Amino acid sequence: MLIKVIKKFWYDESALSAVEYAIAGSLVAGGMVIAFTELGTETAEQISEICATVDSAGDCDGQ
Secondary structure, rough: OHHHHHHHHHHHOOHHHHHHHHHHHHHHHHHHHHHHHHHHHHHHHHHHHHHHHHHHHHHOOOO
């Protein structure tokens, strides 16, 4: 009986699928964090450049 349960557990791949999905999900989430961080940095740099260009027309110090 115990050997039958161990064999069933050993050949059960549903837990393996769950682990694969968890790893894939964490990779996607990590990629999104990196992408949004880079996007935020690029956006801040672009806004700073725009403010520097139009600084003579108004005050951009209160970002």
